Amino acid sequence: MIQDGVPNCDVSPLIMRVLAASVSVSYRAGTIIRDIMKTGDLGIVEKGKNDLQTEADRAAQRCIVASLHKQFPKVAIFGEESLDPSDKIPDSYVVTDLAEDVLQHTCPDIYKNVTDDQIVIWVDPLDGTAEFTQGLLDHVTVLIGVAVNGEAKGGVIFQPYYNYEAGTGAPLGRCIWGLVGLGSYGFTREVPPANQNLITTTRSHSDWIVTEAVNSCEPTEIVRVGGAGHKVLLLIEGKVHAYVFASKGCKKWDTCAPEAVLCAIGGNLTDMLGNQILYHSSVQRRNAGGVLATVQNHKWYVERIPAEIKENFVSDTPSEDMLRRRQQAATASSGAGDSSASSKSEGELGSSVDPPEFDKTKANAENASTGPAKM
Ligand SMILES: Nc1ncnc2c1ncn2[C@@H]1O[C@H](COP(=O)(O)O)[C@@H](O)[C@H]1OP(=O)(O)O
Numbered sequence: 541m542i543q544d545g546v547p548n549c550d551v552s553p554l555i556m557r558v559l560a561a562s563v564s565v566s567y568r569a570g571t572i573i574r575d576i577m578k579t580g581d582l583g584i585v586e587k588g589k590n591d592l593q594t595e596a597d598r599a600a601q602r603c604i605v606a607s608l609h610k611q612f613p614k615v616a617i618f619g620e621e622s623l624d625p626s627d628k629i630p631d632s633y634v635v636t637d638l639a640e641d642v643l644q645h646t647c648p649d650i651y652k653n654v655t656d657d658q659i660v661i662w663v664d665p666l667d668g669t670a671e672f673t674q675g676l677l678d679h680v681t682v683l684i685g686v687a688v689n690g691e692a693k694g695g696v697i698f699q700p701y702y703n704y705e706a707g708t709g710a711p712l713g714r715c716i717w718g719l720v721g722l723g724s725y726g727f728t729r730e731v732p733p734a735n736q737n738l739i740t741t742t743r744s745h746s747d748w749i750v751t752e753a754v755n756s757c758e759p760t761e762i763v764r765v766g767g768a769g770h771k772v773l774l775l776i777e778g779k780v781h782a783y784v785f786a787s788k789g790c791k792k793w794d795t796c797a798p799e800a801v802l803c804a805i806g807g808n809l810t811d812m813l814g815n816q817i818l819y820h821s822s823v824q825r826r827n828a829g830g831v832l833a834t835v836q837n838h839k840w841y842v843e844r845i846p847a848e849i850k851e852n853f854v855s856d857t858p859s860e861d862m863l864r865r866r867q868q869a870a871t872a873s874s875g876a877g878d879s880s881a882s883s884k885s886e887g888e889l890g891s892s893v894d895p896p897e898f899d900k901t902k903a904n905a906e907n908a909s910t911g912p913a914k915m
């Protein structure tokens with residue numbers, strides 16, 4: 541793939557090109573968001589109860605979807621915002637560069653033959669809109685998730701206001717990206733505080749079930765911040781132990797990218813029942829099972845959630861197409877181990893498999909161990 545140290549864009553596998561394009565366009569979307577904030581006119585529209593949209597959400601989505609669609613016209617792309625398709629998109633919004641820091645990585649074998657029809661891209665142009673309108677700028681992220689055969693595999697989390705309180709001259713913004721089977725890049729993982737159980741959850745979409753679920757996980761402290769992307773950043777950096785959101789408020793574009801980045805370091809993001817969230821094109825947009833994410837000891841948290849809470853949530857159902865692919869993969873690999881990109885292997889899950897005699901106090905101290913790749 542790399543000749544004389546230069547990545548050859550034409551021969552890089554499709555998933556690497558999609559991720560490289562997503563990383564590139566996420567920087568542009570971040571600039572658009574900051575520019576719109578600077579104008580002082582956010583153009584706020586109320587989509588529903590406690591559900592806002594700003595001109596930054598609209599413009600960033602136009603930029604990301606137009607750019608990715610231009611380069612990958614056969615790949616399905618779903619964005620959060622419903623926009624008028626006849627809207628004129630400025631030429632400066634269309635980015636077709638491929639990030640070299642992505643292409644310089646060797647594509648894991650399991651993705652080498654992935655085709656356009658197996659990929660679905662989920663775009664949240666601005667996650668944390670409520671906090672954006674309230675000036676809590678570091679809660680904002682741009683999320684581009686890449687699902688393969690209905691499972692979150694690749695993700696970009698761009699944080700446009702990272703460092704914004706560090707003063708003039710400090711570089712603003714950062715891009716975190718990951719691919720399950722390869723690793724996640726763009727951040728430093730630290731050891732989560734030992735003998736504590738820090739749980740992050742919503743600050744703007746809470747109700748009594750959300751609070752009950754968090755409390756049932758025995759937090760030593762509750763960290764209420766905005767955005768699904770932002771909360772997964774806290775997790776991967778080791779600032780919290782779990783993200784618990786017993787609500788149907790998150791949608792596929794909120795979780796696809798964060799799930800991929802988290803799983804790529806050995807973590808887990810599931811619904812409240814501990815079941816996998818699915819991302820094929822026909823899946824319901826709402827995460828009707830809620831969201832529960834950890835880097836370690838996932839099962840322990842799932843087991844803490846009371847049955848009376850769990851019964852309010854419904855897991856995703858696989859599509860016919862997904863079931864057929866899984867069956868084909870199982871048949872093709874019977875006796876030789878499953879090398880299909882569509883099934884989550886133990887290797888990919890890494891350290892997320894809990895010991896049966898799990899002890900929380902002990903396990904919190906174990907959180908020093910990290911996933912396969914970081915920087
Ligand atoms: N009830 C809801 N209505 C609309 N969006 C929601 C709701 N709950 C969660 N979300 C989306 O999930 C993200 C994470 O939730 P929270 O910030 O409450 O923890 C929110 O920033 C929002 O995404 P977005 O800002 O992209 O609309």
Ligand SMILES: [Mg+2]
Nearest residue numbers: 591592620669
């Ligand atoms: Mg929204």
Ligand SMILES: [Mg+2]
Nearest residue numbers: 664667668794
């Ligand atoms: Mg969102």
Ligand SMILES: [Mg+2]
Nearest residue numbers: 620664666667
């Ligand atoms: Mg959004």
